[in-house]
Amino acid sequence: MRTTIRGTRHRAVALLAAAVLGAGLLGGCAEDSDRPGAAGSPGADAGKTTLTVGVFGVFGYKQAGLYDAYMKLHPNIRIKETSIERNENYYPQLLTHLSTGSGLADIQAVEVNNIAEVTATQAGKLVDLSKAPGVRKADFIPWKWAQATDKSGKTVGLGTDIGPMAVCYRKDLFAKAGLPTDRNAVAALWAGDWGKYLDVGERYKAKAPAGTAFVDSASGVYNAVISSSAERYYDRDGKLVYKDSPSVRQAWDAAMRAATGKLTARLQQFQKSWDQAYANGRFATVSCPPWMLGYIKEKSGDQGRDVWDVAAAPKPGNWGGSFLAVPEAGRHKSEAVKLAAWLTAPEQQAKLFTKQASFPSARAAYGLPAVAGAKHPYFGDAPIGKIFAAAAEGIPNQVLGPKDLTVNQNITDVGVLQVDQQGKTPEQGWRAAVESIDNALDQ
The missing domain is CATH 3.40.190.10 (Periplasmic binding protein-like II)
Known part of the structure; x- marks a missing residue:
């Protein structure tokens, strides 16, 4: 996995x-x-x-x-x-x-x-x-x-x-933080802009229930934002352009805002600690495609029934x-x-x-x-x-390239993770990601 x-x-x-x-x-x-x-x-x-x-x-x-x-x-x-x-x-x-x-x-x-x-x-x-x-x-x-x-x-x-991406959220935690809980009202809070999603995160943080965070991980934020972009790591001519890609920069900046702004639970998805966080109610939102719903239900258990809900994401992504x-x-x-x-x-x-x-x-x-x-x-x-x-x-018609997986993996699992979990600066995280990608691609 x-x-x-x-x-x-x-x-x-x-x-x-x-x-x-x-x-x-x-x-x-x-x-x-x-x-x-x-x-x-x-x-x-x-x-x-x-x-x-x-x-x-x-x-x-x-x-x-x-x-x-x-x-x-x-x-x-x-x-x-x-x-x-x-x-x-x-x-x-x-x-x-x-x-x-x-x-x-x-x-x-x-x-x-x-x-x-x-x-x-x-x-x-x-x-x-x-x-x-x-x-x-x-x-x-x-x-x-x-x-x-x-x-x-x-x-x-x-x-x-x-x-296709949605956002799964906990109604109980939203209510305690003074946020609306109706799925249409929640979707309206961040409609059209992942920046608005993080704005909601700031509102949540101001009144967050003790021991909880707005979102599970900075990598999850990065992946959600980049998934809604048409051009990411390659341009339409097939050239690798991730270092200068506006979409990558936007996704990276969003992830860094979440990490440095203490909006995340500092978790890594699909690890044991992430699973346990569902059961313990440690975070209020997570980006989720359809297949994630069963995972959330299994990990959250009976206490999560009718507590979790699903709202449209700020922008469609895959x-x-x-x-x-x-x-x-x-x-x-x-x-x-x-x-x-x-x-x-x-x-x-x-x-x-x-x-x-x-x-x-x-x-x-x-x-x-x-x-x-x-x-x-x-x-x-x-x-x-x-x-x-x-x-x-x-969902936009995304430009796909042969090494998309390598680039994405190293940005999230090396660069973003160092900032979110190890306290490195965004500049240090980005340099580490680029170095790791260059090594993987023999550049």
């Missing part, structure tokens, strides 16, 4: 989210693949075409019953999924297999932080899925479609999920998401294309959201009842379908 804006994180907590999001949103799904005579059981697959799906972490297709549903619709197909837990182990193997043309699954997942490199360097080894039967570009969020489309118009991956690609060297290309198209169709994406908390990248799913009517009982029946759909529509 990793910190910062990295898609592997939400894969690792997807099963947890499915277990704890709440009966009002997520339902159980009976698995029948182990029953005698069921698809995938011994003796049931003779003469069938086996389609292999290579993923990292938990994508949820099996858990949500989508593989079983497809095999029932296509009795001649057997689906076998292989998963490597961490993307940093999965992705190098994928590149190796693409370069040799061997060892590939019929369908391969690609994480959002790798899609720019795959699209730029591997497009010739992947099927153009824009021409797949049943696939409609208009069904998808435009920026998500664009991320996997090269300059010639070839689309090498179909979007699975996305991570944390997480992946794609399905079909290698040209695959053994069953035509059947693989059909399966990839079916798994990413709006109806299946809506079902995956209901079962696994993976928010659809297919905008056509937003009008379906499973998404449009989704409410979360743990978070005061917050209309999460509407909140996250509105955020998804407003």
Whole structure:
């Protein structure tokens, strides 16, 4: 499991989210693949075409019953999924297999932080899925479609999920600090500007309940702000420009304001101390995409029910998401294309959201009842379908680069962390981040 804006994180907590999001949103799904005579059981697959799906972490297709549903619709197909837990182990193997043309699954997942490199360097080894039967570009969020489309118009991956950002906040702590608690009123406090979010933090700090902070971490602030920017670490010509990027500077300054202004609980996300802070009510807000809701519920426990709520973020941003690609060297290309198209169709994406908390990248799913009517009982029946759909529509078409993950990780885990937890100055933190990035990139 990793910190910062990295898609592997939400894969690792997807099963947890499915277990704890709440009966009002997520339902159980009976698995029948182990029953005698069921698809995938011994003796049931003779003469069938086996389609292999290579993923990292938990994508949820099996858990949500989508593989079983497809095999029932296509009795001649057997689906076998292989998963490597961490993307940093999965992705190098994928590149190796693409370069040799061997060892590939019929369908391969690609994480959002790798899609720019795959699209730029591997497009010739992947099927153009824009021409797949049943696939409609208009069904998808435009920026998500664009991320996997090269300059010639070839689309090498179909979007699975996305991570539109909201802000989760504790109503009890807001009330004690003299702030409004209604989610619409809270969203209005910081609408349109992350600076206003920190202004609210200053108001909270002035009357904060003892032992609490406004936000969990400065790195969380950095990631939230940078996620809402179109140009970050690379410009549109593919040049690495993070040192001079206005968006990076804005996100860095916001994180530094939070850290030096003592607005944070000085935590590192997804560490044990962060988990314990949920249970102890140590911070009032955290930036959260849909998949984070289950994590908050599990860590906060029963005492957090109807205490946490969800409000729109100051600006729409994205944390997480992946794609399905079909290698040209695959053994069953035509059947693989059909399966990839079916798994990413709006109806299946809506079902995956209901079962696994993976928010659809297919905008056509937003009008379906499973998404449009989704409410979360743990978070005061917050209309999460509407909140996250509105955020998804407003996310900018971000410029992605091959080393986004390296740059982001070193800024947050080296630079920001030194200021937030070690008391270094913002200048010292930035120099440490740049030095670490340069070493990682051999510059």
